Amino acid sequence: MDEEALFRDIHHHILRQAKAGERIDTETELATRFNVTRYKVRKALSVLSQMGVVDRAPKRGMTVNALGPKNLSAQIQVQMDIANFDIREFIEARQLIEVNIIPLAIRRMTPALLGRLEDAISRIEANAGNSAEADRWDREFHLLLLEACGNRVLQVFSAALVTYFEKTTENLPQNDPQFFLDIAKNERLLLTAIKDGREDEAKALLSHQLGEQVELLQGTR
Incomplete structure (x- = not known):
């Protein structure tokens, strides 16, 4: 059995046990x-732990975490990493x-949420000289904007996309x-346009900002 098939089978088996209220199987x-x-099982469980599916602790065994939006986003992010998609595909999906x-x-x-968005902007300004920290707060701004849409399905998928761009921080101006x-x-x-209900202007501002970052990441700026 190849590693991908084993990972999938272990994942499904553990989720089935949790749903049925059964004790989760040990590594052995x-x-x-x-x-x-056991080495192959351990590798699969390590990925599931990184995805937030399971929690492993000495003497306490393994438990399955509740699949809230944050854990689901983490799972999708890990699967995206495994799939090794081209950055252009991430960019297109994020923009759309x-x-x-x-x-x-x-x-x-x-x-x-408006208050939290304004705070994120202030923190970008306060950390403008620290690219890693400023970029972190920029991603937080976009995650909060996604939270504001109130659609958890969109939020889960979009959060995985936004989080992916943490890997591109080193490509930003230092x-x-x-x-x-x-x-x-x-x-x-953008935030003012949203508060005033100016939809077309808000979309244009966001599209412009994401477009500039795309040019930067693709080396065309």
């Missing part, structure tokens, strides 16, 4: 059930989804505070 029991070495959730975000935005100050300025304009 899984190795016996699937007629493979993020820009088109704007109408939902406008209708469902709350004062609390020691260039103005780059992140410009991002923060654009996001303030």
Whole structure:
């Protein structure tokens, strides 16, 4: 049995046990059930742990975590890593989804989320000289915008896409505070357009920002 098939079978088996309220098999029991070495089982369980599917602790055994949006996004992210998609595919998917959730975000935005979005922008400005930290808060801004749309299915898939771009931080300008100050300025304009219900303007601003980042990552800027 190849590793991908083993991973899939162990994943399905563990989820079936959890759904039925059964005790989750140990590493040794899984190795016996699937007629493979414990080493191969351990590798599969390690990936499931990274995905947030299971929690493994000494003497406590293995438990299956509740599949909330955060864990589902983590699972999708791991599968995307395994699939090794081209960055252009991530970029296209992110642009299509993020820009088109704007109408939902406008209708469902709350004062609390507006406050968190404004705080994220302020933190981008405060950390403009630290590209890694400023980029982290920029991703947080986009994740909050996705949260504002109020659609958990879109949020799960989109969060996996946005999180992927953590890997591209090193491609962003270093020691260039103005780059992140410009991002923060654009996001303030975007947030104002959302608050005022100006859908077309908000979509244009977001599309422009994502487009500039695409050019940067593709080396055309």
